[in-house]
Amino acid sequence: MKRINVTRSSMPRIEEYIEEIKDLWESRWLTNMGAKHSELQDKLCEYLSVPQVSLFTNGHLALEAAIASMKLTGEIITTPFTFASTTQAIVRNGLTPVFCDIKADDCTIDADKIEELITDRTSAIIPVHVYGNVCDVEKIRETAKKHGLKVIYDAAHAFGIEVGNKGIGSFGDASMFSFHATKVFHTIEGGCVTYSDKSLTSKLQVQKNFGMINAYDYPEIAGNSKMNEFQAAMGLCNLRHIDEKIQKRKKVVYRYIERLKGLEGITIWHEQDGIKHNYAYFPVMFDKELFGKSRDEVVDKLSEYNIYARKYFYPLTSRLQCYMGKFPIQSTPVAEKCASEVLTLPLYADLSLDDVDMICDIILNLR
Ligand SMILES: *Cc1c(COP(=O)(O)O)cnc(C)c1O
Secondary structure, rough: OOOOOOOOOOOOOOOHHHHHHHHHHHHHHOOOOOOOHHHHHHHHHHHOOOOEEEEEOOHHHHHHHHHHOOOOOEEEEEEEOHHHHHHHHHHHHOOEOOOOOEOOOOOOOOOHHHHHHHHEEEEEEOOOOOHHHHOOOOHHHHHHHHHHOEEEEEEEOOOOOOOOOOOOOHOOOEEEEEEEOOOOOOOOOEEEEEEEOOOOHHHHHHHHHHOOOEEEEEEOOOOOOOOOHHHHHHHHHHHHHHHHHHHHHHHHHHHHHHHHOOOEEEOOOOOOEEOOOOOOOOOOEOOOOHHHHOOHHHHHHHOOOOEEEEEOOOOOOOOOOOHHHOOOOOHHHHHHHHHHEEOOOOOOOOOOOOHHHHHHHHHOOOO
């Protein structure tokens, strides 16, 4: 039986990649902001419709650098319904995460519940456009403005999404995108920060390059998180095909919707109005009472057929063992319920519609 994973990396043709990296044997400039790096940075500004892009070796370190560049202090209001990276980036910066509950319909932070969590120690809000679902950016902007807080979006899932005609990376003070191999657009490992305040350019540069501004001056304590030329070359190749890949993902998503919509006990992902989506994930919630089987029983059944769906996001990051006893954990009942019911089904550009049908048949036969 062939194996179907939750995702499968898109790759350019090997000849295209070889053609792209050939220059590097001439230039011998393999990292440290080379020609491919600059070209990718410019092309991403355009594709993402954002004023500025700063590239990083991965999304996680991009988020850590964005936080560090703003000199945040104290408490950060964030969501527990995300990948560990979001919360780890906060804690590794010496800050305390304060967990806000999410909305049941799209799993993004419940912006109406942010204000009650603000204290005189709060310095920022770090929401997540989880599954590429767009947060309530207007309400978050208002709340942040009223209380003088920074906003950094974890947009790891949101590559290419547009709200009206605006790139999703143009909201807040900064946004982080991940270009990990499993994401919609990738540079093998990679990521970026998008932002509009030009004074962040040098601050992010210092963060990714050992805290130095030139060979002799080190104003900051920082590590190394530069994107190299082979990563940037992969990005240049993948960017040429991104629209086609997103269209193929859309077909897969529409097939899932057609097969699974309206079934008792199953709540499926739905498109938000007025948003250009990227079809990054297809989350499904299984209500054990109504569907008759729990999410975990669905996972087990699929794995008997060599199909590996993933429980994104379970457990909540507020439940991670490494945080126990370190700071208070707020109660987030909606997020708890979503984490116990959610399953993200296999989804990638080259997943065949026959395979989608097979996955849906297995789920439907479980009832
Ligand atoms: C993938 C991901 C990250 C981390 O990105 P990397 O590029 O893998 O370091 C951060 N946040 C979320 C929500 C993610 O899914």
